[in-house]
Amino acid sequence: MTMTPTASGRTAAREPSILPTLLLRWETLLIVLLLLGAVGNAYLSENFLDVTNLFNMTVDFMEKSIIALPMALIIVSGNIDLSVASTLALSAIVMGVLFQAGWNVWLASLAGLAVGALAGLANGLLVTRVRLPSLVVTLGTYALYRGLASAIVGDEALSGFPDDFTTIGQGYLPGTPVPVPLAIFLVLVVPFALLLHRTSFGRLVYAIGSNEEACRFAGVAVDRIKVILFVLAGLMSALAGLMLNARFGATRADVGAGFELDVITAVVLGGVDIFGGQGTILGVVLALFLIGELRFGMSLNNVPAQVQTIAIGLLLILAIILPRLLRARSGGRRVASA
Amino acid sequence: MASVTERASRPNLLLLAARFRETGIVVVILLIVAAVSLRTPYFLTPDNFRDILLNIAILSIVALGQTMVILTRSIDLSVGSIIGLSAMVVGLAVRDNPDLPPVLALLMGIGLGMALGGINGLLVTLGRVPPIIATLGTLSVYRGLVLVVSKGQWVDAYRLPAGFVQMSKSEALGVPNLLLFAAAVAIGVAYFLGHTRLGREIYAIGSNPTAAQLAGIPVSQVLFLVFVLSGALAGGAGVLWASRFAAVANDTASGFELQTVAAAVVGGVNIFGGSGTVPGVLLGSLLLGIIANALTLVHISPFWQLAVQGLVILLAVVVDALISRRLQRALALRARRMAPA
Numbered sequence: 108m109t110m111t112p113t114a115s116g117r118t119a120a121r122e123p124s125i126l127p128t129l130l131l132r133w134e135t136l137l138i139v140l141l142l143l144g145a146v147g148n149a150y151l152s153e154n155f156l157d158v159t160n161l162f163n164m165t166v167d168f169m170e171k172s173i174i175a176l177p178m179a180l181i182i183v184s185g186n187i188d189l190s191v192a193s194t195l196a197l198s199a200i201v202m203g204v205l206f207q208a209g210w211n212v213w214l215a216s217l218a219g220l221a222v223g224a225l226a227g228l229a230n231g232l233l234v235t236r237v238r239l240p241s242l243v244v245t246l247g248t249y250a251l252y253r254g255l256a257s258a259i260v261g262d263e264a265l266s267g268f269p270d271d272f273t274t275i276g277q278g279y280l281p282g283t284p285v286p287v288p289l290a291i292f293l294v295l296v297v298p299f300a301l302l303l304h305r306t307s308f309g310r311l312v313y314a315i316g317s318n319e320e321a322c323r324f325a326g327v328a329v330d331r332i333k334v335i336l337f338v339l340a341g342l343m344s345a346l347a348g349l350m351l352n353a354r355f356g357a358t359r360a361d362v363g364a365g366f367e368l369d370v371i372t373a374v375v376l377g378g379v380d381i382f383g384g385q386g387t388i389l390g391v392v393l394a395l396f397l398i399g400e401l402r403f404g405m406s407l408n409n410v411p412a413q414v415q416t417i418a419i420g421l422l423l424i425l426a427i428i429l430p431r432l433l434r435a436r437s438g439g440r441r442v443a444s445a
Numbered sequence: 446m447a448s449v450t451e452r453a454s455r456p457n458l459l460l461l462a463a464r465f466r467e468t469g470i471v472v473v474i475l476l477i478v479a480a481v482s483l484r485t486p487y488f489l490t491p492d493n494f495r496d497i498l499l500n501i502a503i504l505s506i507v508a509l510g511q512t513m514v515i516l517t518r519s520i521d522l523s524v525g526s527i528i529g530l531s532a533m534v535v536g537l538a539v540r541d542n543p544d545l546p547p548v549l550a551l552l553m554g555i556g557l558g559m560a561l562g563g564i565n566g567l568l569v570t571l572g573r574v575p576p577i578i579a580t581l582g583t584l585s586v587y588r589g590l591v592l593v594v595s596k597g598q599w600v601d602a603y604r605l606p607a608g609f610v611q612m613s614k615s616e617a618l619g620v621p622n623l624l625l626f627a628a629a630v631a632i633g634v635a636y637f638l639g640h641t642r643l644g645r646e647i648y649a650i651g652s653n654p655t656a657a658q659l660a661g662i663p664v665s666q667v668l669f670l671v672f673v674l675s676g677a678l679a680g681g682a683g684v685l686w687a688s689r690f691a692a693v694a695n696d697t698a699s700g701f702e703l704q705t706v707a708a709a710v711v712g713g714v715n716i717f718g719g720s721g722t723v724p725g726v727l728l729g730s731l732l733l734g735i736i737a738n739a740l741t742l743v744h745i746s747p748f749w750q751l752a753v754q755g756l757v758i759l760l761a762v763v764v765d766a767l768i769s770r771r772l773q774r775a776l777a778l779r780a781r782r783m784a785p786a
Binding site: 187233237238239240242243244246247248249250251252253254255257258261262360365368371372375381382411413414415416417419420421423424427428431 | 520568572573574575577578579581582583584585586588589590592593597695703706707710716717746748749750751752753754755756758759762763766767770
């Protein structure tokens with residue numbers, strides 16, 4: 108595996124560069140914030156630093172975290188997917204309906220995953236075949252997929268899932284305090300990190316995000332890569348939907364509404380450039396835990412969920428403005444040292 | 446450039462297509478009207494059409510603001526939250542001060558909307574945050590503020606003074622006020638976009654931001670302005686919303702941003718900016734209103750509403766993309782053929 112100097116923060120960081128890359132500093136900043144948050148939360152609640160508590164805290168945001176992995180790749184490639192939460196709902200509802208119709212729960216789950224993959228495929232094909240911007244396509248499917256979910260069940264709630272299914276949302280790895288959702292996320296992080304940072308596919312994702320036209324002229328199968336990314340996003344959204352079904356033991360058409368905001372916020376806060384070409388999975392993972400910690404701290408203080416979204420919205424905007432400012436400064440220094 | 450030189454000799458393809466775009470919506474509207482009225486005669490009654498028009502009045506006002514933003518290649522996803530916040534703030538003010546003149550209430554909503562739109566504009570211009578992300582952020586910030594302001598409570602119908610509720614209900618010359626407001630906004634925006642220097646600059650920025658900058662157009666200021674205008678219209682619409690429904694909930698107009706984008710895009714506004722007309726957007730709003738009304742009349746569950754909206758948006762952008770690509774190819778071919786001459 109060759110290590111060429113490229114846009115990737117991780118590879119670039121290993122080079123004896125005079126300038127420490129922004130991404131490295133960004134990730135260090137995230138770690139500092141994460142620790143500060145932990146101190147703050149420990150101050151607010153003496154039970155915060157309890158191991159069981161720390162593990163349980165993660166359960167609340169693992170579904171979003173799983174969607175954030177393919178979302179990071181999509182944003183690095185210079186695209187965006189606003190339809191993830193709607194895909195999540197459609198898959199969760201299809202799974203619930205099939206289960207209530209008498210299907211085996213795992214077969215129904217498989218069908219839910221297939222629906223998610225198809226939803227992602229539709230996004231990918233509209234983006235590549237019709238050459239529409241992903242923003243517009245997924246704004247449309249954001250309404251379409253959620254609308255289909257609500258057309259299927261109306262305002263009904265589906266429930267009655269068996270225990271061996273709800274385990275994937277509520278259970279723990281046998282003999283450990285590790286919740287199953289966290290385990291699923293950790294198992295998925297590794298292949299996604301390897302895919303983005305250690306394969307030629309990942310290199311091409313960065314390349315497409317940096318200059319799609321150039322990639323096309325260089326003969327890169329841009330369209331095929333984009334379709335794969337959207338299918339991955341659909342698949343992971345569907346998995347998140349199944350995990351939510353399992354965690355709540357029930358599902359409704361509005362399940363996961365608004366998740367796309369939290370997911371995009373985490374990815375951008377994690378240092379992924381919203382215009383593509385830059386970012387690391389490590390940064391995204393750190394940002395996910397930072398947001399989870401922040402929400403947990405606000406919940407400890409009885410801050411209502413809707414007011415918490417104010418903080419998340421502000422965080423999203425700051426996450427874009429701050430690196431822009433930092434980059435402008437480091438850019439200035441580069442000019443000065445040259 | 447080919448299109449300019451050829452305009453004299455042959456009918457301009459682009460102009461034809463632009464005309465076709467609006468006739469296209471009219472044809473679709475007529476088809477739906479014909480199909481639905483075959484099933485339910487009530488559909489074609491004046492009463493029902495009055496209902497449809499009243500239902501789309503607020504949508505068309507906000508969609509016209511959204512249109513100005515989209516024309517510059519931006520998007521404003523926060524309009525639903527601005528409507529909600531304006532409706533709540535003004536609703537509370539009117540509830541607590543029943544003597545507040547309705548006109549002042551309306552101005553209050555517009556002013557609040559301008560401020561909120563101004564924040565969007567600053568984020569986009571000074572902060573250089575992409576519009577979609579900036580307004581996705583303010584969408585949740587403004588919506589969260591609704592809850593902060595209301596402390597989780599609703600403004601109930603019986604607490605709103607009659608004068609305020611009548612603002613949208615009463616009629617002048619047999620036309621409901623709500624329609625007059627919408628008409629005034631439509632005429633104002635049409636004049637602004639078509640006949641003022643600033644209006645033309647909005648189109649120029651959307652067609653080619655770099656060229657606009659080079660041509661000396663103050664791109665940042667114009668961008669800031671369209672967000673302020675979109676906010677102002679959404680803020681005013683929030684007051685009308687509170688008056689029309691005589692109650693304000695915490696989730697008022699939540700998700701409405703999607704309908705405004707749909708109305709604009711279905712009405713032929715290019716999502717990449719630079720082209721789109723006021724009559725087109727009005728027709729787009731009408732089409733959405735007719736679809737919603739028809740779904741109810743033919744007893745299709747209201748739960749289909751959102752799916753149909755999504756489908757309509759996708760169809761509109763796909764058709765637009767296919768048409769404009771074919772056009773560009775045709776124009777490029779002709780330009781090549783003309784080149785040696």
